[in-house]
Amino acid sequence: MSKLNVTGKELRAIGYPEGPVISVAMNVMQKAYKHKSKEEAFDVLKKILAAPKDYATDETFGSIAQQLMPKPKDVAGAEISLNQNGIHFNIFGQEHIDEGAMHQMYQAAKLPVAVAGALMPDAHSGYGLPIGGVLATDNAVIPYGVGVDIGCRMCLSIFDINPKELTDRESFFARELGEATLFGSGAQFNQAANDEVMENELFYQIPLLKKLHGRTWKQLGTSGSGNHFAEFGLVSIPEKDDVLxxxxxxYVGFLTHSGSRALGANIANHFTKLAIGKRRLPQEAKNLAWLGLDEEEGMEYWLAMNLAGDYASACHHVIHHKIAKQLGRRPVTMVENHHNFAWKELLDGKEVIVHRKGATPAGKNVLGIIPGSMTADGFIVKGRGETAAIHSASHGAGRKMSRTRAIQSVTDKQFRDELNKFGVKLMGGGLDESPFAYKDIHTVMQAQTALVDVVGKFTPKIVKMDGASHRSWKKKKDEIVGE
Known part of the structure; x- marks a missing residue:
């Protein structure tokens, strides 16, 4: 039997109203009823529409029913006070974390919707939740708790190729790297790639996404600016791991780091404005404004966020497919993970929304990648499922210098000497992303031995980053922050 396909047009035809309920119903039915007939699916959909209260607590159909039930009137713009003490949160590698990040996490812990929190050893200041901050909330999602670059992602393809080829055929690998993707904040292709994510009905149902569809398609497979990169390197696996x-x-590894481009940024900024308008928090905490998942705006953000995450993943797969095709090899395996996202997870038996802003999911036996810098090793890790960290780990080494400070304090010669010392060929990049701007990845990893097990290592050799003039080694522009 073919898989069930429910369309928005069909749902509207049987009386479902415009709004998030259309996408919620499509997603639920295509998962729960994927091998049942369309008649069976629409029979239950009609029953839910007729009596949503009867299904409000149903494990499968509750999310559809709740969207159909009348919502309590929200007091727009009502002032909200922070809890005086706040929830307890665990800190890993506190001696390596700046005061700004600590202060932001203490603010987040005072939110009325906060349930649990943790701060990772690579943490540093951001907007709203600090980068490296993990926050679990009760039925609420914080757009700036996810971040601007929604679904920012690591993706590693491992090829059964002798790493010596990276040196012997450096020009070949550098050329393929240069042609596989585009860097720069506004970069887009003249000819768009194809991926099913661009056919998602949300692009036609949510006005914000409809406006972004054309640009988003042309940016499919691009990599952005800031700390985003694509690189070839040596992968070493010390012993076989059953999960990896x-x-x-x-082996030869191809590693990419980028997110959802203009799509994620527009979603984040649009829904943050809505959240701030609905909940007037004290000035120092206003970027922590949240939306309830029982509110239309909250569900719409949730759907848009998940679409941005799927889009970020598709961007990486487009790039990795190009590289595999040019190498003439299929990867022996691929490891990937989001690190700017929110998930529905169980904590102490209760469903919560876990925000990981610059934090790697590290549930039991969950694989991920924690990079160092353009010259420092990165690590393939396996989560240990540590509840104290809300099943999370760091997403990298973490910055120890702002971009402005890095440009002002690191010389071109120091930068070149460091690249030569480690035998790294850099294409693009600038002083703001130099290795000196980052914490020691080995110190960070030592602070989270209880959170992850290392199952492999990635050593960068040929690195490509944004080489735009505003990031030139010679120019000293204002700090540019990307989250």
Whole structure:
């Protein structure tokens, strides 16, 4: 039997109203009823529409029913006080975390919707929730708790190629790297790539996304600016791990780091404005304004956020497919993870919304990648499912210098010497992303041995980043922050 396909047009035809309920119903039915007939699916959909209260607590159909039930009137713009003490949160590697990030996490812990929190050893200041901050909330999502670059992602393809080829055929790998993707904040292709994510009905149902569809498609497979990169390097696997599933040895790895481009940024900024308008928090905490998942705006953000996450993943897959095609090899495995996202998870038996802003999911046996810098090793890790960290780990080494400070304090010669010392070929990049701007990745990893097990190592060799003039080694522009 073919998989069930429910369309928005069909739902509207049986009386479903415009709004998030259309997408919620499509998603639920295509998962829960994927091998049942369309008649069976629409029979239950009609029953839910007729009596949503009867299904409000149903494990499968509750999310549809709740969207159909009348919502309590929200007091727009009502002042909200922070809790005086706030929830307890655990800190990993506190001695490596700046005061600004600590202060932001203490503010987040005082939110009335906060349930649990944790701060990762790579943490530093951001907007709203600090980068490296993890916050669990009760039925609420904080757009700036996710961040501007929604679904920012690591993706590693491992190829059974002798790493010596990276040196012997450096010009070949550098050329393929240069042609695989585009860097720069406004970068887009003249000819768009194809991926099913661009056919998602949300692009036609949510006005904000409809306006962004054309640009989003042309940016599919691009990589942005800031700390985003694409690089070839040496992957070393000391021993076979059952979860990673490849033999011990040395391989060629292709690693990318980028997010959802203009799509994620527009979603974040649009819904943050809505959240701030609905909940007047004290000035120092206003970027922590939230939307309830029982509110239309909250559900709309949730759907848009998940679409941006799928889009970020598709961007990486487009790039990795190009590289695999040019290498003439299929990867022996691929490891990937989001780190600017919110998930529905169980904590102490209760469903909560876990925000990981610059934090890697580290549930039991969950694989991820924690990079260092353009010269420092990165690590393939396996989560230990540590509840004290809300099943999370760091997303990298973390900055120890702002972009402005890095440009002002690091010389061109120091930068070049550091690249030569580690035998790294850099294409693009600038002083603001130099290795000196980052914490020692080994110190960060030491602070989270209780959170992850290391199952492999990635050593960068050929690195491409944004090389735009505003990031030139010679120019000293204002700090540019990307989250």
């Amino acid at each position: 599933g490849i033999e011990a040895g040395n």
